[in-house]
Amino acid sequence: MKGxxxxxxxxxxxxxxxxxxxxxxxxxxxxxxxxxxxxxKAQMPFLRMRSVQWYDIVWSKAEVKVGETVEITGKFHLxxxxxxxxxxxxxxxxxxxxxxxxFVRKEVFLNGxxxxxxxxxxxxKTYEFKIVLLxxxxxxxxxxxxxxxxxxxxxxxxxxxxxxxxxxxxxxxxVTTLDGKTFDLETFGLTGIYSWHFLWMAxxxxxxxxWFRRGGFISRCLRVAGSPDVQSxxxxxxxxxxxxxxxxxxxxxxxVMVAFxxxxxxxxxxxxxxxxxxxxxxxDPAMNAPENVLVKYExxxxxxxxxxxxxxxxxxxxxxxxxxxxxxxxxxxxxxxPKVMKDAVKYPDYLLAPExxxxxxxxxxxxxxxxxxxxxxxxxxxxxxRLADIYYGTDSSMAGLLVFLGQNGTRHxxxxxxxxxxxxxxxxxxxx
Amino acid sequence: MSxxxxxxxxxxxxxxxxxxSFGEVAAAASVLNWLLLFIFFCVLLGAYHIHTMLLMGDxxxxxxxxxxxxxxxxxxxxxxxxxxxxxxxxxxxxxxPFGATFVVLALLVGEWINRYVxxxxxxxxxxxxxxxxxxxxxxxxxxxxxxxSRSYIMTAVIGGLGYALLMYPSNWPILAQFHMPVEKNGLVxxxxxxxxxxxxxxxxxxxxxxxEKGTLRSFGQDVVPVSSFFxxxxxxxxxxxxxxxxxxxxxxxxxxxx
Amino acid sequence: xxxVSGSLADTEHRDAAEQGGGSKLGADVFDWKIIWxxxxxxxxxxxxxxxYEQIYGFSAGLDSFSDEFKTYWLSVLWIELPTLGAAxxxxxxxxxxxxxxxxxxxxPREEIRRYFVLMAWLTAYATAVYWGASFFTEQDGxxxxxxxxxxxxxxxxxxxxxxxxxxxxxxGCGAFMYAKTRLxxxxxxxxxxxxxxxVGPFMIFPNVGLNEWGHTFWFMEEIFVAPLHWGFxxxxxxxxxxxxxxxxxxxxxREVIIASGLEAKCSFNEETSPLPAGAPxxxx
Numbered sequence: 001m002k003g004x005x006x007x008x009x010x011x012x013x014x015x016x017x018x019x020x021x022x023x024x025x026x027x028x029x030x031x032x033x034x035x036x037x038x039x040x041k042a043q044m045p046f047l048r049m050r051s052v053q054w055y056d057i058v059w060s061k062a063e064v065k066v067g068e069t070v071e072i073t074g075k076f077h078l079x080x081x082x083x084x085x086x087x088x089x090x091x092x093x094x095x096x097x098x099x100x101x102x103f104v105r106k107e108v109f110l111n112g113x114x115x116x117x118x119x120x121x122x123x124x125k126t127y128e129f130k131i132v133l134l135x136x137x138x139x140x141x142x143x144x145x146x147x148x149x150x151x152x153x154x155x156x157x158x159x160x161x162x163x164x165x166x167x168x169x170x171x172x173x174x175v176t177t178l179d180g181k182t183f184d185l186e187t188f189g190l191t192g193i194y195s196w197h198f199l200w201m202a203x204x205x206x207x208x209x210x211w212f213r214r215g216g217f218i219s220r221c222l223r224v225a226g227s228p229d230v231q232s233x234x235x236x237x238x239x240x241x242x243x244x245x246x247x248x249x250x251x252x253x254x255x256v257m258v259a260f261x262x263x264x265x266x267x268x269x270x271x272x273x274x275x276x277x278x279x280x281x282x283x284d285p286a287m288n289a290p291e292n293v294l295v296k297y298e299x300x301x302x303x304x305x306x307x308x309x310x311x312x313x314x315x316x317x318x319x320x321x322x323x324x325x326x327x328x329x330x331x332x333x334x335x336x337x338p339k340v341m342k343d344a345v346k347y348p349d350y351l352l353a354p355e356x357x358x359x360x361x362x363x364x365x366x367x368x369x370x371x372x373x374x375x376x377x378x379x380x381x382x383x384x385x386r387l388a389d390i391y392y393g394t395d396s397s398m399a400g401l402l403v404f405l406g407q408n409g410t411r412h413x414x415x416x417x418x419x420x421x422x423x424x425x426x427x428x429x430x431x432x
Numbered sequence: 433m434s435x436x437x438x439x440x441x442x443x444x445x446x447x448x449x450x451x452x453s454f455g456e457v458a459a460a461a462s463v464l465n466w467l468l469l470f471i472f473f474c475v476l477l478g479a480y481h482i483h484t485m486l487l488m489g490d491x492x493x494x495x496x497x498x499x500x501x502x503x504x505x506x507x508x509x510x511x512x513x514x515x516x517x518x519x520x521x522x523x524x525x526x527x528x529p530f531g532a533t534f535v536v537l538a539l540l541v542g543e544w545i546n547r548y549v550x551x552x553x554x555x556x557x558x559x560x561x562x563x564x565x566x567x568x569x570x571x572x573x574x575x576x577x578x579x580x581s582r583s584y585i586m587t588a589v590i591g592g593l594g595y596a597l598l599m600y601p602s603n604w605p606i607l608a609q610f611h612m613p614v615e616k617n618g619l620v621x622x623x624x625x626x627x628x629x630x631x632x633x634x635x636x637x638x639x640x641x642x643x644e645k646g647t648l649r650s651f652g653q654d655v656v657p658v659s660s661f662f663x664x665x666x667x668x669x670x671x672x673x674x675x676x677x678x679x680x681x682x683x684x685x686x687x688x689x690x
Numbered sequence: 691x692x693x694v695s696g697s698l699a700d701t702e703h704r705d706a707a708e709q710g711g712g713s714k715l716g717a718d719v720f721d722w723k724i725i726w727x728x729x730x731x732x733x734x735x736x737x738x739x740x741x742y743e744q745i746y747g748f749s750a751g752l753d754s755f756s757d758e759f760k761t762y763w764l765s766v767l768w769i770e771l772p773t774l775g776a777a778x779x780x781x782x783x784x785x786x787x788x789x790x791x792x793x794x795x796x797x798p799r800e801e802i803r804r805y806f807v808l809m810a811w812l813t814a815y816a817t818a819v820y821w822g823a824s825f826f827t828e829q830d831g832x833x834x835x836x837x838x839x840x841x842x843x844x845x846x847x848x849x850x851x852x853x854x855x856x857x858x859x860x861x862g863c864g865a866f867m868y869a870k871t872r873l874x875x876x877x878x879x880x881x882x883x884x885x886x887x888x889v890g891p892f893m894i895f896p897n898v899g900l901n902e903w904g905h906t907f908w909f910m911e912e913i914f915v916a917p918l919h920w921g922f923x924x925x926x927x928x929x930x931x932x933x934x935x936x937x938x939x940x941x942x943x944r945e946v947i948i949a950s951g952l953e954a955k956c957s958f959n960e961e962t963s964p965l966p967a968g969a970p971x972x973x974x
Contacts, residue, residue, distance in 0.1 A: 040838065040840070041753060041754075041755045041840065042754060042755070042839075042840035042841060043840075091639040092639075093637035093638045093639055095632070095634060095637055096632045096634065097634050097837075097838065098632055098634065099748040099752060099836070099837065100554070100555040100556045100557075100748065100836050101555060101556040101557050101558070101631050101632055101633075101836075102556065103632065104630045104631065104632075105629060105630050105631075105632050106630065107617070108629075114616065114617035114618070114619055116616065116619065116621065116625065116626075116629035116638070117629075117638045117639075118637065118638050118639035136556070137556055142752075146634060146838070148637030148639070150637075150639055150640075153838075154634065154635065154637075154838045156838065173630070175614055175623065175626060176614070177612045177613060177614050177623065178612075178613045178614060178615060178620075179612065179613075181612070183623075185558075185560075185623070185626070185627055185630065186558055187558075187560070188560055188609070188610075188623070189560045189606070189609050189610060190559060190560050192605065192606050192609065193559065193560055193563045193606050196566065196605060196606050197540070197544070197563070197564075197566060197606075200566060200568035200569060200602075201537060201540060201541070201568065203568065203572065204533045204536065204537040204540075204568045204571070204572065205537060207530060207533050207572060207575070208530045208533055208534050208537060211528050211529065211530045212465070212469060212528075212530075214958075215958040215965065216461070216462070216465030216468075216469075216965070217464070217465050217468045217469070217526055217528075217936075217940070218461040218464055218465055218940065218943065218956070218965060219461065219956055219957055219958040219959075219965040220526040220527055220528060220958045221525060221526055221937075221940045221944070222944055222947065222953060222956050222957040222958065223527075223957040223958035223959070224524075224525055224526060224527055225525075225941075225944055226953060226957055233527055234527065234582055236527045236958055236960075237527060237529075237579065237582075238960055241579070242579070242580070245529070245575075245576045245579045245580065246576070246580075248572055248576055249572070249573065249576035249577075249580075252569050252572045252573055252576075253573070255569070256569050256598060256601050256602050257601070259601075259604075259605040260601040260602075260604050260605065262605075263604050263605045263608045264604075264608075266608075267608045267609060267611070267612065269612065269613060270608050270611035270612060270622075271611055271612075271613045271620070271622050272499065272500050272611070272622070272644060272655070273496060273498075273499045273500075273611075273622055273624060273625055273643050273644065274619075274620065274621050274622060274625050275641065275643050275644065275645045275646075276645060276646070386755060449798065449799060449950075450798035450799055450801070450802050450946045450949070450950060451799075451802070451946075451950060452716060453713070454952060454955065455713025455714070456713070456714065456715055456716060457947065457950070457952055457956060457965075458713065458965050459713060459714050459715040460715050460719075460720070460802070461956065461965045462965075463715060463720060463806075464809065464943070467725065467809045467812075467813055468936055470813060470816060471809075471812050471813055471815075471816040471932065471936070472932065472936070473816075474816035474817055474819060474820040475815075475816045475819050475820075475929050475932045476929070476930075476932070477820055477824055478816075478819035478820050478822065478823030478824045478926075478929060479819070479823060479891075479926045479927065479928075479929035479930060481823060481824040481827070481828065482823040482824070482827050482894075482922055482923060482926040483923050483926050483927065485827065485828050485831060485914060486914060486915060486919040486920065486922055486923050487915055487920070487923060488915060489828075489831060489914035489915055490913060490914050490915050491915075493831065493832075493835070493914070506915075514930075517930055517933075521933045525933075525937060542820070542824040542825070542828075543828070545824075545825065546824065546825060546828040546829060546832075549740070549825075549829075550825075550828065550829035550832050551829075551832045553744075554743070554744060554747065554829065554832060554833075555832045555833065555836045557832065562832075633835045633836060634835075634836055634837055634838060635834050635835045635836060635837055635838060635839065635912045636835040636912060640913050677927070677930070678930065678933065681883065681886065681927075681928075681930035681931045681932075681933045681934055682883075682933040682934050682937060683882055683883055683934045684881075684882075684883060684934050684937050684938045684941060685881075685882045685883075686878060686879035686880060686881055686882060687879055687880050687882055688879050688880070689880070690880050690885065
């Protein structure tokens with residue numbers, strides 16, 4: 001290589017190094033980014049409408065500092081209209097939808113039971129949960145509760161932005177073992193990991209380099225190819241080679257044995273990984289008490305051009321107060337009846353249709369009365385949340401939570417569900 | 433480009449030297465050695481990495497998958513194939529006894545770059561949560577066995593078994609500390625379990641962990657030796673199969689038509 | 691081989707050379723530039739790609755139905771697919787169009803030069819295989835296990851399957867085409883190991899079809915060791931044909947060395963072997 005070529009090579013090397021440095025900076029500096037939904041829109045509508053009916057979700061804070069906690073609480077009703085294409089929820093796991101390991105999951109309780117592992121759910125039942133997250137990475141993060149179901153995949157609940165301020169450098173996550181030792185899990189064991197790995201990599205590199213220096217590939221290939229027999233080629237291995245190899249062999253075994261026995265001696269109480277399903281406590285009986293408002297689902301039409309779902313219902317009010325329909329909640333989208341839900345509802349905008357629900361007969365349903373009526377859930381969210389595809393799925397049906405409000409403030413949350421027939425022209429609606 | 437475009441100094445008609453001097457042959461050999469080293473390293477790294485990540489990746493990625501039953505079983509069985517193929521090639525054609533160490537070192541370089549730059553740098557999983565499995569001691573062992581025995585059968589039997597048996601003890605000095613017990617809300621967990629719970633993987637629910645769930649009862653607490661020994665047995669067989677696959681890929685024939 | 695005539699030009703020339711005349715590799719046969727330029731270019735390019743991913747992966751890549759996704763990710767896909775398709779056709783067409791139509795008369799020295807160019811192709815292929823099969827494939831694991839898969843065209847797939855894989859395919863096929871059109875040894879037929887070496891890893895790309903088909907139908911959880919992924923493994927094995935390819939190149943080199951009368955001198959020998967293994971080689 002001539003001088004200018006060296007210089008050019010140097011410049012290129014410099015360029016690569018600069019790029020690598022930029023890359024390194026990118027990891028740390030470009031931490032403050034925002035992230036939207038978590039891909040739930042790709043799931044077919046019936047999967048989302050007929051699986052986990054999330055409700056009453058509350059994010060305790062909208063902004064936290066690194067090292068502070070935030071709580072997500074809420075309930076979900078496991079649909080009675082569980083789709084065939086999702087496995088029965090024998091193995092389920094309450095997870096978090098978040099972009100990377102930005103929060104540390106400190107606690108997850110389901111009906112008050114700590115659930116760090118999988119558990120069995122029962123369709124038709126209602127559960128309450130609490131998740132405690134510890135802020136780790138600064139940024140503006142969209143965080144969802146997610147229910148993973150084996151053979152069903154992740155079923156996301158509603159997501160909300162949580163802004164994390166501060167500096168990752170201040171983050172610690174301490175834990176005390178049963179032996180009374182306290183560690184920061186963020187950095188725990190790193191020295192051992194790096195030392196052992198790089199020690200062995202160095203030894204391996206020395207072994208490879210030793211042999212590579214002994215003639216490389218070309219001359220050794222020539223010698224083997226030119227050897228009349230195997231024994232002749234084997235003579236390439238000198239007595240010194242063998243001694244060195246013996247040293248590597250003995251050294252390797254010695255290091256492994258000594259390190260292993262010392263570790264065994266130092267940590268006699270190492271447990272195996274813990275596994276197995278967790279049994280969930282029954283929870284508050286009121287959550288699963290039979291409702292005294294009865295709803296019969298008669299027929300539903302999804303009106304494609306009007307972006308609305310019209311459901312004919314027969315409602316019997318066996319409670320002791322008049323009730324009104326306040327909300328339809330399906331696939332975490334809340335269609336509110338503004339005539340009933342007068343106060344502003346705190347809920348992520350992208351899933352809220354504040355004036356999305358109307359009822360053909362708004363009069364309160366009196367105790368003891370049975371009435372037929374239609375509810376109309378209409379909003380552009382059918383399209384933006386890709387729920388309109390209900391008319392284009394393999395199982396054109398829906399389910400959702402219908403929320404009744406009693407005059408005394410009692411709330412009745414009842415799941416409705418059944419087939420939905422598409423209407424492409426508006427004409428069919430006349431038949432309602 | 434035809435050769436006439438090339439400026440060949442001192443060119444003589446008809447008879448033409450490939451090399452101008454022995455010194456030039458030596459220089460060419462040196463360059464080729466380096467280039468071959470680089471090519472072998474990168475190609476074997478890529479192929480071995482895609483092979484291991486898709487056959488044992490989950491156990492290799494996460495600390496809460498590194499159990500006593502599956503990890504020491506799957507790890508050696510999945511990693512021995514490339515070792516057998518590379519040992520055949522480097523020993524048979526060059527009498528270089530570094531096939532195992534070479535491919536395992538390449539694998540670990542690839543894994544470390546990824547765990548650091550991507551698992552940590554992109555999705556922020558702590559490195560102590562996603563460090564790769566250590567296979568180098570076993571690889572050095574099996575290379576030395578090949579060198580000493582100069583026999584593929586002996587390497588398969590002694591080397592394959594030793595390779596598998598060495599995996600768990602080589603990793604234990606790193607792993608053991610993560611198996612210290614903690615109490616969390618009345619539940620006992622290892623630190624590894626706790627890290628698996630605390631470090632959120634949205635697409636990786638806990639129930640997909642393929643780990644020991646209390647089987648192998650009849651052997652009491654001695655789960656690892658049984659798993660490793662079984663892995664050793666399969667590794668011997670895999671070694672022999674992959675010896676022939678390495679041989680098959682070392683072919684130099686031509687065909688007339690494709 | 692009709693073109694094998696590797697003897698050092700003549701006795702006096704050879705003697706003169708062995709006396710110390712030129713212990714460097716002639717610049718007419720090799721220049722390190724053909725090695726480091728593609729290497730550095732790929733390193734720089736993929737580093738930039740990785741930075742792009744860092745910035746727009748989470749911020750615009752989580753919801754494939756969003757406008758940001760279309761802007762920052764789908765547009766990348768629409769740029770890279772036709773560009774790389776055209777690059778593939780262009781490289782192959784160029785190598786074929788400029789093929790040596792008189793391979794019987796390639797001088798030994800020119801042949802050696804071409805072998806070094808082939809080594810440069812293979813070095814580029816090896817580099818591209820590293821980025822594709824190792825770097826971008828395992829980072830796809832961390833992406834999937836972090837987020838909910840909602841499209842076949844996730845940000846990491848757009849960079850892995852549809853960028854890094856086509857690039858190594860171009861390098862591999864380019865290497866094959868170069869050998870086939872420039873080197874007498876490879877022109878005589880189709881080298882089986884070279885075909886395996888190029889076609890096997892190439893098949894990883896169409897195997898994406900199996901992957902996406904399975905993921906679309908079966909599950910949305912990412913078990914990396916799921917049997918659905920094993921097609922990638924199978925085709926990855928074919929990269930082991932680097933063994934056969936290197937043996938072919940070394941075999942040809944051996945023929946040249948034998949023809950030069952230097953076999954004994956170049957072969958490994960405990961006492962006398964003067965061939966350096968890995969000393970940094972200087973080019974003139």
